Amino acid sequence: MNKKDYIIRQISKTNKKNYENYVVTGVWHLLNDLDIKFVTQQYVIRPNGFALTDMFFPQINFHIEIDEPHHKRNIENDLTRETDIIDATNHRIKRIAITDDLHYINLQIKATVVEILTQIDSYKNENKFENWDLDKEFDPNYYKNKGKITVEQGAMFKNIAHACNCFGHNYDGYQKGWAKNNLNNTQYLWFPKFYENKEWDNKISDDGSLITERCKTENLREAHFNRSVLENIERVTFPRAKDNLGFTFYRFKGIFKIDKELSNLETGVVFRRIKTEVSIG
Amino acid sequence: MNKKDYIIRQISKTNKKNYENYVVTGVWHLLNDLDIKFVTQQYVIRPNGFALTDMFFPQINFHIEIDEPHHKRNIENDLTRETDIIDATNHRIKRIAITDDLHYINLQIKATVVEILTQIDSYKNENKFENWDLDKEFDPNYYKNKGKITVEQGAMFKNIAHACNCFGHNYDGYQKGWAKNNLNNTQYLWFPKFYENKEWDNKISDDGSLITERCKTENLREAHFNRSVLENIERVTFPRAKDNLGFTFYRFKGIFKIDKELSNLETGVVFRRIKTEVSIG
Numbered sequence: 171m172n173k174k175d176y177i178i179r180q181i182s183k184t185n186k187k188n189y190e191n192y193v194v195t196g197v198w199h200l201l202n203d204l205d206i207k208f209v210t211q212q213y214v215i216r217p218n219g220f221a222l223t224d225m226f227f228p229q230i231n232f233h234i235e236i237d238e239p240h241h242k243r244n245i246e247n248d249l250t251r252e253t254d255i256i257d258a259t260n261h262r263i264k265r266i267a268i269t270d271d272l273h274y275i276n277l278q279i280k281a282t283v284v285e286i287l288t289q290i291d292s293y294k295n296e297n298k299f300e301n302w303d304l305d306k307e308f309d310p311n312y313y314k315n316k317g318k319i320t321v322e323q324g325a326m327f328k329n330i331a332h333a334c335n336c337f338g339h340n341y342d343g344y345q346k347g348w349a350k351n352n353l354n355n356t357q358y359l360w361f362p363k364f365y366e367n368k369e370w371d372n373k374i375s376d377d378g379s380l381i382t383e384r385c386k387t388e389n390l391r392e393a394h395f396n397r398s399v400l401e402n403i404e405r406v407t408f409p410r411a412k413d414n415l416g417f418t419f420y421r422f423k424g425i426f427k428i429d430k431e432l433s434n435l436e437t438g439v440v441f442r443r444i445k446t447e448v449s450i451g
Numbered sequence: 452m453n454k455k456d457y458i459i460r461q462i463s464k465t466n467k468k469n470y471e472n473y474v475v476t477g478v479w480h481l482l483n484d485l486d487i488k489f490v491t492q493q494y495v496i497r498p499n500g501f502a503l504t505d506m507f508f509p510q511i512n513f514h515i516e517i518d519e520p521h522h523k524r525n526i527e528n529d530l531t532r533e534t535d536i537i538d539a540t541n542h543r544i545k546r547i548a549i550t551d552d553l554h555y556i557n558l559q560i561k562a563t564v565v566e567i568l569t570q571i572d573s574y575k576n577e578n579k580f581e582n583w584d585l586d587k588e589f590d591p592n593y594y595k596n597k598g599k600i601t602v603e604q605g606a607m608f609k610n611i612a613h614a615c616n617c618f619g620h621n622y623d624g625y626q627k628g629w630a631k632n633n634l635n636n637t638q639y640l641w642f643p644k645f646y647e648n649k650e651w652d653n654k655i656s657d658d659g660s661l662i663t664e665r666c667k668t669e670n671l672r673e674a675h676f677n678r679s680v681l682e683n684i685e686r687v688t689f690p691r692a693k694d695n696l697g698f699t700f701y702r703f704k705g706i707f708k709i710d711k712e713l714s715n716l717e718t719g720v721v722f723r724r725i726k727t728e729v730s731i732g
Contacts, residue, residue: 172551174551174553174556178469178470178473179469181469181473182469182472185466185467185469185472186466188459188460188463188466189459191466191472191476192459192462192476195473195477195480196476196480199476199477199481199557199560202557204553204554270453270455271455272455272458272485273485275455276480276483279480
């Protein structure tokens with residue numbers, strides 16, 4: 171996929187929603203800069219719960235929300251346990267009101283573009299802005315060169331092998347959900363799946379700080395529970411997720427460790443996030 | 452319908468066609484001028500046959516056609532006998548090529564916007580440009596004040612009564628397809644329908660110069676034929692048409708008169724356009 175395909179596909183997600191399509195294309199055409207990445211329809215966690223923003227600029231943590239009068243969205247509709255949800259607590263959110271006056275909508279689009287350009291400038295001044303690079307964003311070497319990955323930077327890998335190879339492995343392909351961290355033998359790498367299947371019912375809390383792992387096969391549950399408590403190991407965690415275009419990836423969500431107080435046979439094993447960054451190399 | 456609704460609806464016609472949506476929104480957002488009207492998906496007659504243009508600017512007779520490689524469009528798909536088809540022989544057509552390089556597509560969009568602005572300037576210099584006015588374009592008084600209507604200007608009326616009232620009538624509503632021209636007793640006003648129904652099979656030729664009227668009821672056909680030949684009257688003709696948003700209107704297509712050589716019982720009565728303008732008041 172090249173940038174053209176990526177952008178056309180992002181815009182196509184707004185096809186059936188006329189005002190989203192209008193605002194998203196307006197902002198994009200006025201920006202007209204292939205160094206800027208955007209995502210349409212990004213699920214976010216905010217202090218007061220979930221939201222779905224209409225246009226997200228990950229390089230500058232900037233979101234656009236389109237406010238249509240009398241248009242209550244059922245944002246849970248497309249939400250699955252694999253939906254990529256990011257923490258937007260410290261992100262900027264710009265609202266654009268849909269009124270009957272198209273001229274006013276156009277003015278808001280222009281004002282939003284100015285805000286985006288200003289935000290980019292301020293990121294550039296702090297050396298925090300990196301041009302959008304489709305190849306780079308899924309290249310493990312990009313992260314390797316940084317020496318660490320963080321939840322805040324939104325580090326993600328196209329497949330499990332890529333993630334493993336940042337921790338001393340050299341895989342071409344790797345399918346298991348569990349691998350050693352060759353850089354730190356007190357840690358394991360964990361690639362959980364949050365959709366419910368025959369054997370497992372796993373989920374992550376809305377704020378991303380707790381993961382519950384529950385074995386569905388009754389006669390195995392106790393053994394799994396006891397083993398997890400016994401291991402008591404740090405889990406460098408990359409849950410499988412899907413973006414709005416349907417592509418699978420593994421986003422770093424932090425280092426987790428079992429919370430013995432919250433865990434029990436009924437609920438399952440509960441892991442609590444203890445760190446939001448990890449060294450790689 | 453206000454301009455906002457009109458524009459959003461025009462853009463929504465491109466929803467399922469990603470590149471059309473991209474180019475149409477790009478041109479529109481860069482123009483960003485509510486005095487400029489556009490139509491998406493306008494059927495046109497050209498010297499080499501039908502075409503469907505992707506964005507039509509009626510004030511300056513300017514069209515955009517989007518060229519997608521390996522994308523042969525079946526433009527006859529949505530074409531019905533009521534489809535509004537305009538003669539674009541002397542119109543400007545700008546082609547935009549869809550390549551893999553989005554930056555190049557964006558440059559073409561910008562170049563097109565410059566062409567449109569230049570064309571508007573040149574129309575303004577010749578006093579031929581009129582700001583888009585939603586109320587005016589369907590107001591019979593707008594045409595009355597001009598003293599005549601022409602095929603070239605694309606004169607159209609929202610209903611039959613509006614058209615009749617430009618020719619000395621004073622109707623609130625009028626449903627028949629036939630009325631006197633009170634300004635010229637050698638002429639009638641004619642509002643034919645070109646969809647085939649139980650009684651009639653009427654059509655207009657691709658170039659708009661011939662209309663064939665054929666009675667489908669066999670035992671009435673000869674009487675209709677003979678009456679038409681006998682009348683031999685000038686018909687100021689406003690066929691019923693539908694635009695791409697589904698609205699019905701009556702567009703002036705010229706003054707027609709029977710062509711006795713082409714007419715016969717088998718084909719039907721053939722009328723030939725003899726003038727492309729008519730006085731009103």
